[in-house]
Amino acid sequence: MAQGVEIRGLGEHVGTVVTIRGWVQTTRVHGKVAFVVVRDGTGIVQGVVVQKEVAPELWQLFPELTLETSVHVTGMVRAEPRAPGGHELSVSDIRVVGPSPDYPIQPKEHGVDFLLDRRHLWLRSSQQRAIMRVRNEVEKSIVDFFYDRGFLRLDTPILTGAIGEGGAGLFEVEYFEQQAYLAQTGQLYAEAGAAALGKVYTFGPTFRAEKSKTRRHLTEFWMVEPEVAWADSDDNMRLQEDFVSYLVARALERCAEELKLLERDTAPLERVQPPFPRLEYSDAIPLLQQKGSEIHWGTDLGAADETVIGEMYDRPVFVTNYPKQAKAFYMKENPADPRTVLCDDLLAPEGYGEIIGGSQREDDLDRLVARIQEQGLPLASYEWYLDLRRYGSFPHSGFGLGVERTVGWITGRPHIRELIPFPRMLNRLYP
Numbered sequence: 178m179a180q181g182v183e184i185r186g187l188g189e190h191v192g193t194v195v196t197i198r199g200w201v202q203t204t205r206v207h208g209k210v211a212f213v214v215v216r217d218g219t220g221i222v223q224g225v226v227v228q229k230e231v232a233p234e235l236w237q238l239f240p241e242l243t244l245e246t247s248v249h250v251t252g253m254v255r256a257e258p259r260a261p262g263g264h265e266l267s268v269s270d271i272r273v274v275g276p277s278p279d280y281p282i283q284p285k286e287h288g289v290d291f292l293l294d295r296r297h298l299w300l301r302s303s304q305q306r307a308i309m310r311v312r313n314e315v316e317k318s319i320v321d322f323f324y325d326r327g328f329l330r331l332d333t334p335i336l337t338g339a340i341g342e343g344g345a346g347l348f349e350v351e352y353f354e355q356q357a358y359l360a361q362t363g364q365l366y367a368e369a370g371a372a373a374l375g376k377v378y379t380f381g382p383t384f385r386a387e388k389s390k391t392r393r394h395l396t397e398f399w400m401v402e403p404e405v406a407w408a409d410s411d412d413n414m415r416l417q418e419d420f421v422s423y424l425v426a427r428a429l430e431r432c433a434e435e436l437k438l439l440e441r442d443t444a445p446l447e448r449v450q451p452p453f454p455r456l457e458y459s460d461a462i463p464l465l466q467q468k469g470s471e472i473h474w475g476t477d478l479g480a481a482d483e484t485v486i487g488e489m490y491d492r493p494v495f496v497t498n499y500p501k502q503a504k505a506f507y508m509k510e511n512p513a514d515p516r517t518v519l520c521d522d523l524l525a526p527e528g529y530g531e532i533i534g535g536s537q538r539e540d541d542l543d544r545l546v547a548r549i550q551e552q553g554l555p556l557a558s559y560e561w562y563l564d565l566r567r568y569g570s571f572p573h574s575g576f577g578l579g580v581e582r583t584v585g586w587i588t589g590r591p592h593i594r595e596l597i598p599f600p601r602m603l604n605r606l607y608p
């Protein structure tokens with residue numbers, strides 16, 4: 178008898194007796210036949226108990242098999258095309274491992290705060306499991322994409338002295354006698370890596386002390402940031418459109434079941450193919466104003482503006498060359514219009530907004546120093562970063578893609594809080 182068989186592998190055990198281990202999802206009793214549905218993380222299976230074929234103790238156990246009770250279930254595997262997963266167990270024994278009286282999350286509508294307070298349990302529900310599977314696939318696709326193209330993964334620090342993006346939204350940490358910050362980005366270190374290794378990427382958690390509550394902002398989120406030596410802003414956008422198209426295609430190919438469970442209309446995702454349209458910031462402003470936006474030249478696009486632009490196209494769209502004052506200090510001045518920088522934001526369609534921010538980097542030492550000072554950042558903490566311009570400066574570009582926003586778009590979920598296992602937001606540090 179096979180012990181501890183995974184539910185997804187039951188097909189290899191048809192006609193034999195196995196024991197599976199998992200959590201009770203539902204039970205039903207129909208006269209002299211009872212059913213128990215069990216989940217183990219690899220799949221779900223229904224066990225069938227026939228009263229006259231089992232010991233009375235097993236039959237009497239049924240009322241104890243409440244939602245999320247952990248169990249060992251032993252039975253003969255039968256092919257059953259109508260059952261979820263295509264198999265059924267003719268149960269001969271059930272052993273309760275851990276009872277679960279009064280499981281707080283019941284199959285009914287719960288408020289989102291109630292669920293977030295119980296995130297450690299909410300993760301067990303079918304939609305949340307599907308989202309985590311898509312996230313897992315996106316993360317694996319990220320690593321595969323860069324590995325296959327000869328990029329080297331460079332893990333960058335989370336405790337940093339130099340401010341990565343700007344003074345707003347920093348988490349300050351006491352670092353012995355010094356002031357440290359949780360990394361807003363790994364980019365500055367990835368730039369050093371690009372000079373050493375050519376094409377690199379960093380992939381990890383990043384932190385922003387976002388004081389506002391929105392459906393797009395976490396205080397801790399995962400970002401992948403490639404950095405490429407000798408690449409200009411156009412090369413950078415070509416890499417982004419190839420990358421995003423690859424992530425979407427992989428999810429469509431390998432997460433069809435999950436997307437179906439989440440009721441995601443996949444037609445808009447099927448259209449995600451390069452090239453993506455490109456729209457200059459300066460051309461976007463009059464378009465937005467015509468549509469009633471109060472935006473004026475010089476400020477960053479708001480969430481509503483991003484939605485409007487995103488809805489003008491059937492695939493993701495690049496908005497390029499923003500005004501200097503709306504963007505971070507490290508972006509390269511645009512020679513064609515020095516009021517702007519060589520950068521792009523990639524906006525997802527269907528109202529999902531910015532998923533990528535990218536730019537060519539300022540490689541001129543004097544201009545970079547001036548930008549750091551203009552933004553009131555402490556020059557001394559950037560001495561090491563300025564060395565990259567002092568010793569063999571080189572054109573280079575890179576970008577950052579937010580994992581949660583990307584998974585939100587792919588799965589069609591409107592709020593970022595569901596897209597990471599344990600969200601960190603303004604008012605949420607537990608569980």
Ligand code: 4AD
Nearest residue numbers: 362364394395398402532533534535575576577579
């Ligand atoms: O546009 P951002 O701020 O760019 C950077 O951090 C650059 N250093 C990237 C680079 O060039 N290497 O952030 C990049 C992406 C955004 O487009 C968004 O997807 C995500 O990171 N992001 C957030 N996701 C969730 N919550 C937040 N508070 C986020 N802030 C940014």
Ligand code: MG
Nearest residue numbers: 522531533534
């Ligand atoms: Mg951005």
